[in-house]
Amino acid sequence: MENNNSTAKTPAKLHGCGIILLLVFFSLWVIGLSAIDLFVSWTIEQSLFESSVGINDFRWIVHAIYSFLVLIPCIIFFGVVKTRRIKMIFRLWLIAAILAIFTIPMKTLYLTAQNETAILQSSSMLLLLVSLYVFKKKPDPALKLKIDKPHLIGLASIVGWGLAAPWINWGAFGSVLDTLLELIVGVIFALLVVNVIFPYYLEETQRLEKNIRISDFILDGFVVAVFLLILITALAHNGSQQMLVITVPVSGWLISAFAMAGIGKKGHGKAAAGFIAGLVIALPLIFFDMDELSLVISSGAGEALTWANKAAWVTFMSLLMLTIVLLINFRIITNLNMPRKWNHGLVLASILGSVLVYIFWGQIGFFGEKLFVILKSQTDLSIQAGVADYSTRRSAVYNALVKNANTTQTELWAKLDRLKLNYTPYYLLNAIEVNGGAIAKLMISNDPSVDRILDSPQLRPLPKTTTLEPGDISAAPTEPLWNLSMINSDKVNEELKVTGKGIVIGQTDSGVDGRHPELGDTYRGKTITDDYNWYDPWNHSTFPTDGSGHGTQTLGVILGKTTGIAPDAQWIGCVNLARNLGNPAKYLDCMQFMLAPFPQNGDPFIDGDPAKGAMIVNNSWGCPIVEGCDPTVFESTVKALMTAGIFMSSAAGNTGYYGCATLTDPLAIYEDVFTAGSINQNGELSTFSSLGPVLVDGSNRNKPDLLAPGEKILSAYPGGTYTEGSGTSFSAPHVSGVVALMWSANSKLIGNIEETTNILLGSVRPYQGSAPSCGDMIDGIGAGILDAYKAVQYAISYK
Structure with a gap:
């Protein structure tokens, strides 16, 4: 990373057709490559959902190619470009491309490995944060801020409530562990965004004494949007591509607006900007199970994909409308700070509003995956197979199966009762479905009666019962079929x-x-x-x-x-x-x-x-x-x-x-x-x-x-x-x-x-x-x- 402590008051303005064309071309290059990576990976996943045979899972190869095709030009242009602002743009995108490199191993995870995906997403971002800390820039003395207390988080929370409402209304939580892991992804994403875009870009482009023009706001928002696009291309996996590409990049202008509003304030609007960044990535991941959004599962009218797309596009349009409002009323951005009481009141109002939406319109509860526990002892029916009479044989088979299940499952039932885990026993296959996730699996996997434990996927509830259109023929056939x-x-x-x-x-x-x-x-x-x-x-x-x-x-x-x-x-x-x-x-x-x-x-x-x-x-x-x-x-x-x-x-x-x-x-x-x-x-x-x-x-x-x-x-x-x-x-x-x-x-x-x-x-x-x-x-x-x-x-x- 460049360690530049120049105290020049403003970054150099954009000038020269060549440098502008370079920026435009490379922006299109990054956007196009990101679109290809996201689309190809998503398409491979749709095929894998349909068939696990005959299809090579080369998502990680696609992403690796993407990562280097973005990273290498960023390194080159960052090294050779002299125009200060353009250099900072390439530096910002270079950091995002490094995250893309870090997430290559994540792209090998199986379609339904959502918890593992969340863990690797968080780990990759933490690795980048640690790397930035080790090689961090020294603060620029010219960027020393006033110590006024920030009054932006209340406004950000109200905006966040508006963004969250459709997800709360139309989505549903997974398990407690699912929700916690995706919440952690959102928090770390927020920390990553504010610890990159501010010290490496916005704190230099939005200097205190600089008279920010509307063109600066548009450019900063675009630069942040492309930065976010690279980040979500790095992080999107197992069905999340379509949601994240709709909701995250378009927030770039709102994040830049909060940064502008925070000029001269303690924190430079970081809390508000980070809150928005974390929210737009966390909401889809928390309220929808991404592998449920595959076409083979949710392509029907009124299915989960319908509601997820609806929520995503409402979020997109809301962010777009906010951006347009900010453009029209550009001069008010730096005056968005509110009195402390208003700030606290808006935070409380947004929390209350979210809770009310959840209680009155949301799907109450946690809806995580379950475990399917297969026991070692399966019933030997060789004696029953020799019974000649059909009815007698059926009864004999049933009785033998039930007897074996009752005999061999008793100790495991007692263990599950002690662990306060709900379960459903089966006899036709000597097995038990357990209402638990990864932690429960660890607790029972070593039980001597257990042969193996499979996943038992659970679809999250829909906000509305699907309605089925009648068939296209009303009369019974009259001719032989x-x-x-x-x-x-x-x-x-x-x-x-x-x-x-x-x-x-x-x-x-x-x-x-x-x-x-x-x-x-x-x-x-x-x-x-x-x-x-x-x-x-x-x-x-x-x-x-x-x-x-x-x-x-x-x-x-x-x-x-x-x-x-x-x-x-x-x-x-x-x-x-x-x-x-x-x-x-x-x-x-x-x-x-x-x-x-x-x-x-x-x-x-x-x-x-x-x-x-x-x-x-x-x-x-x-x-x-x-x-x-x-x-x-x-x-x-x-x-x-x-x-x-x-x-x-x-x-x-x-x-x-x-x-x-x-x-x-x-x-x-x-x-x-x-x-x-x-x-x-x-x-x-x-x-x-x-x-x-x-x-x-x-x-x-x-x-x-x-x-x-x-x-x-x-x-x-x-x-x-x-x-x-x-x-x-x-x-x-x-x-x-x-x-x-x-x-x-x-x-x-x-x-x-x-x-x-x-x-x-x-x-x-x-x-x-x-x-x-x-x-x-x-x-x-x-x-x-x-x-x-x-x-x-x-x-x-x-x-």
């Missing part, structure tokens, strides 16, 4: 008179519109009770409802009156994905309900009734790493369900765009689950259909098992309407529906998963379309194309 004709299920209904009667489908999805004309009559609870028939661990609804439409669509393919394969089958339902980010516990909630349903508000351990469970469970979902699942998390779970005689149909996934071995997420990867890929109306493998083999668990297993229609599938949609949908989510229901027909045609197959699977694979139609983009044919298409007519014929002939 192409997908039903392709698999010949219409022939099964018409010629063989098999419609799924006597079979109970379990639907685990976003929910179901229980009043839809296609589905309402076959809901098992319609004429009796919702007890044992409907469970909503997300929103605790007591009657089938669907907030996103996905579950209604997929169930419509299975058993819709006019859109379904097995229109006379009955169904029960469970909400495992009300919003588009699940977790292991919610998925397990519903799988337990499918095995042994229980009454509303019942206890799965005590009130479960296997006799009322589903025979076939449709799973048009996957649990990727970002939802907390590892490859083996549900392996024993699906084996237990298979042992109980429950057929598990699963969607392959929609990441085939990324190439081979993209079939990566439970449940589709498991041997004991039947996995469907997608084919279109032209008989071609859908480009989005995930491809095998399964490598994530080391099995090299061939998947999918077969193909079924999955593009432009017309089905039911909430509000009594209809719409088309695409994805392997629509392929799996075709398999579920065909199995319902098979079991309805021959009750001897009910619960016989091995023979049912053999018939499905042995009755396929050959695939005659193009080969997959890579790999072996079997890892794209499986055995071939699902054929309901042949499958039911084979089922009828089974003895």
Whole structure:
């Protein structure tokens, strides 16, 4: 750093076209590079959220290139430029570029590592602060300030209240630890900003005896804004790019205004400027979980991204309007100081205002992530597997699972009780969801009964319930649907008179519109009770409802009156994905309900009734790493369900765009689950259909098992309407529906998963379309194309 103690009264004015062009060009260079770094990193993250395979996480490389492309020119120009003010600008931006270098390691952190990101953000800024302290400039004697007490913090706090209100209103806290870590980021950011922009720039450009012009204010604000842009490019990570780039740089002029207002005052407006700087970075980080803002999770109307963007743009417009007001009334800036009583009163008023907004309009409470604790002892069901009678076997499996959980979890329950940690026990997988974060994880990770601890992500609440627009088609189809004709299920209904009667489908999805004309009559609870028939661990609804439409669509393919394969089958339902980010516990909630349903508000351990469970469970979902699942998390779970005689149909996934071995997420990867890929109306493998083999668990297993229609599938949609949908989510229901027909045609197959699977694979139609983009044919298409007519014929002939 330059150690210049010149006592010249004013920095040199800008002069010369060359030096001005250099500043303009380099400003555009920095802004453009920052935009590229932020956008490319954000884009990589969106792809990683969609698929963890086939995509290289090179965010740190992008950021490293950015850092050096900004740092090196800053060093060169700082060394060669002689114009004092321009030299100070390059020095200021050089310091910000050093922070960008320091944060390169942070860019390697995984998508959901928000706490670790906050720790490295704070550590990087502290490292820079310490470095500046070691090499700090000696104070310029010409900059000695008067000792008047500052009266700017009250005004800054009122401005801060206005900036904070939309975040408080539309956002929600994470855990106590989340909130504390992000608050620390804001405080350290504030300290960094004031300890750089004042001694290295503003204290020299805003000298006491200098008559500051409006052009000086505009330039200073711009210089600070670019400085802030470099800082947030350094710090933004795991989804925060879009929020921080909107809220932080535009505050440069307000920060400069507080510095101007503090001329001649003790502190030179540092407290007010730092407060604003810390606030604009902390508010988004505190009130929104940045990894929830990914497009795959929050792109829907009314989701978290909608509210975060709204808050960010309100903040941007507020800061922009304040800047315009300050420009129009430029001369009043130096007179913004207020009497002490007013100052104190404004601080109290802003605190009270923030509290009132939080109480009356905010989402009260802390909403952090939880832990999913998997125990070592998983139930051995080899004895129960040998029970011939279907109903008896289901009960035996349930009883064995519950007994093992009750026996092996007792000591851990006692430990959690002592630690005052709330928890939910599970039996289908011997596991416990614990309401705790990193500290709780440390306390229980060494327990001898614990195998491993996974994350259980929790979405923060929305300020308003999302509303779902009806489908774009109002009338039921009157012509045979192409997908039903392709698999010949219409022939099964018409010629063989098999419609799924006597079979109970379990639907685990976003929910179901229980009043839809296609589905309402076959809901098992319609004429009796919702007890044992409907469970909503997300929103605790007591009657089938669907907030996103996905579950209604997929169930419509299975058993819709006019859109379904097995229109006379009955169904029960469970909400495992009300919003588009699940977790292991919610998925397990519903799988337990499918095995042994229980009454509303019942206890799965005590009130479960296997006799009322589903025979076939449709799973048009996957649990990727970002939802907390590892490859083996549900392996024993699906084996237990298979042992109980429950057929598990699963969607392959929609990441085939990324190439081979993209079939990566439970449940589709498991041997004991039947996995469907997608084919279109032209008989071609859908480009989005995930491809095998399964490598994530080391099995090299061939998947999918077969193909079924999955593009432009017309089905039911909430509000009594209809719409088309695409994805392997629509392929799996075709398999579920065909199995319902098979079991309805021959009750001897009910619960016989091995023979049912053999018939499905042995009755396929050959695939005659193009080969997959890579790999072996079997890892794209499986055995071939699902054929309901042949499958039911084979089922009828089974003895």
